[in-house]
Amino acid sequence: MKRRDYICWDEYFMGVAMLAAKRSKDPNTQVGACIVSQDNIILSTGYNGFPVGCSDDDYPWDREGEQTKYPFVVHAELNAILNTRGKSLENAKIYVALFPCNECAKAIIQSGIREVVYLSDKYAHTDGTLASKRMMDSAGVKYRRFTPSVDTITLDFRVEQ
Ligand SMILES: Nc1ccn([C@H]2C[C@H](O)[C@@H](COP(=O)(O)O)O2)c(=O)n1
Numbered sequence: 783m784k785r786r787d788y789i790c791w792d793e794y795f796m797g798v799a800m801l802a803a804k805r806s807k808d809p810n811t812q813v814g815a816c817i818v819s820q821d822n823i824i825l826s827t828g829y830n831g832f833p834v835g836c837s838d839d840d841y842p843w844d845r846e847g848e849q850t851k852y853p854f855v856v857h858a859e860l861n862a863i864l865n866t867r868g869k870s871l872e873n874a875k876i877y878v879a880l881f882p883c884n885e886c887a888k889a890i891i892q893s894g895i896r897e898v899v900y901l902s903d904k905y906a907h908t909d910g911t912l913a914s915k916r917m918m919d920s921a922g923v924k925y926r927r928f929t930p931s932v933d934t935i936t937l938d939f940r941v942e943q
């Protein structure tokens with residue numbers, strides 16, 4: 783008889799997005815994204831970080847002060863889109879740990895992605911997120927909150943030798 787406790791597609795793809803987020807060096811907010819085709823094939827992943835060549839150790843991670851991370855960091859969604867290196871994203875879905883900002887929303891819309899599945903909407907009250915939702919509504923990009931059937935998924939690297 784087949785296993786019954788396997789994870790569903792949404793849990794799988796959000797799990798991949800969250801695993802990608804574990805690569806982020808941002809001390810405050812780690813965001814991961816996973817882009818998936820209409821037929822559930824993973825096309826790309828990304829996480830928030832500085833552009834290639836801009837060292838994680840040289841650029842600032844601060845949120846406030848003279849030098850902040852904001853002008854430098856590439857958001858997870860944009861990294862995931864750019865990591866496809868121009869592959870078609872027509873009708874794709876993007877799973878993302880945090881609701882896309884307005885700049886990422888523009889890139890999502892323009893890339894042909896048709897659905898956003900998100901986990902957190904912690905910046906829901908900000909102008910950026912409100913602008914994202916307005917643009918996605920106008921462009922017909924659907925968005926929905928991820929509703930898992932379990933609270934945690936554990937990865938155990940210990941295997942029988
Ligand atoms: N949808 C988003 C929103 C934000 N990010 C990145 C940008 C920063 O690295 C971090 C947010 O930092 P905070 O202001 O919470 O300290 O998350 C992203 O990748 N995607």
Ligand SMILES: [Zn+2]
Pocket residue numbers: 857858859860882883884885886887
């Ligand atoms: Zn963004």
